[in-house]
Amino acid sequence: MCNDDLDAITKELSSLQEVLHNSDSLDVILDTYERMFVLIYKGMGLTKRVDQQCHLLSLTSDGTIVKDSLGDPVTQPFVMNSKL
Structure with a gap:
């Protein structure tokens, strides 16, 4: 189940990277980075060992x-x- 969650996060990060690549709007770029950081933080929580x-x-x-x-x-x- 954890691998499926990580795969979903990876796919979403990849699509957000494409949004960054194609965007000229500062608001869109900032929103996209915020969403990316949330996903990265979530992924760290899934992979972190005590x-x-x-x-x-x-x-x-x-x-x-x-x-x-x-x-x-x-x-x-x-x-x-x-x-x-």
């Missing part, structure tokens, strides 16, 4: 990725909000 662990990359002021002495990216743990 034990999911995320990491943020560390960046320098010029935007390059900070690496440790072995050349691996330096990351920081990031706890996602469990309330959607």
Whole structure:
């Protein structure tokens, strides 16, 4: 059932992307982005696992990725909000 919901969200996002591509109206564009963000947020709720662990990359002021002495990216743990 979750996959069907995600498929529906993906299809709707794809159609909204087409609306953005073909629109010249600021109101339509803003409304479309709002609908897209709602769908993305809904999709995150469907796919999120409680034990999911995320990491943020560390960046320098010029935007390059900070690496440790072995050349691996330096990351920081990031706890996602469990309330959607």
